[in-house]
Amino acid sequence: MNIDLRGVFSGKLQEIPIDEKYDFSDLEIGGIKPICSPVSVLGSVFTRAEVVTLEAVAEFNYKAPCDRCCTPTEKTFKIPINHIIVNSLTGEDESDFIVSENMELNLEDLTRSDIILGLPFLFLCKEDCKGICPKCGKNLNSEECICKPEVDERWAKLSEFYE
Ligand SMILES: [Zn+2]
Ligand SMILES: [Zn+2]
Incomplete structure (x- = not known):
């Protein structure tokens, strides 16, 4: 109405x-x-x-x-x-x-x-939800995983540049 x-x-x-x-x-x-x-x-x-x-x-x-x-x-x-x-x-x-x-x-x-x-x-x-590990699928709020975070190649190049 x-x-x-x-x-x-x-x-x-x-x-x-x-x-x-x-x-x-x-x-x-x-x-x-x-x-x-x-x-x-x-x-x-x-x-x-x-x-x-x-x-x-x-x-x-x-x-x-x-x-x-x-x-x-x-x-x-x-x-x-x-x-x-x-x-x-x-x-x-x-x-x-x-x-x-x-x-x-x-x-x-x-x-x-x-x-x-x-x-x-x-x-x-x-x-501050930590989300799900893209590699092993664990919920990172309640579990820890040993996967290394993926490094974006563009950022890797950039960090080399600054070394
Ligand atoms: Zn969440
Ligand atoms: Zn993981």
């Missing part, structure tokens, strides 16, 4: 609170459906110096294999959904603004795209 913004655009309302829940359990990211809880969006749309601003946070649980060691991992993400909302674009350099059609905001679509943009590039079980 769209959020009616007429109140803030007309100046009758200072603030519209936002407390929504969305089901993105069917959203595919990287070939899996990792969002494993309802997505709650808390915040508000308010006017400040006649600028209509959306400030909210989307919170949800995310379950996927670690990008380095493949261990199934579940994390809670909080992704900010902050935008300036305008009625129509007047200037040319306003691509950062959200244009509200008919003074309504489709918060569900906006939340979905902000989540996709806001997710980390690498999803790791922990910040």
Whole structure:
């Protein structure tokens, strides 16, 4: 359901609170459906110096294999959904603004795209995940291996150069 913004655009309302829940359990990211809880969006749309601003946070649980060691991992993400909302674009350099059609905001679509943009590039079980040895396949977080790290030939040449 769209959020009616007429109140803030007309100046009758200072603030519209936002407390929504969305089901993105069917959203595919990287070939899996990792969002494993309802997505709650808390915040508000308010006017400040006649600028209509959306400030909210989307919170949800995310379950996927670690990008380095493949261990199934579940994390809670909080992704900010902050935008300036305008009625129509007047200037040319306003691509950062959200244009509200008919003074309504489709918060569900906006939340979905902000989540996709806001997710980390690498999803790791922990910040310093050591990953899997490319030679013996051991999970280096829990096991040690005796394989030597592969040296990239370009780097080997470079280090010779500096000797
Ligand atoms: Zn990991
Ligand atoms: Zn190894």
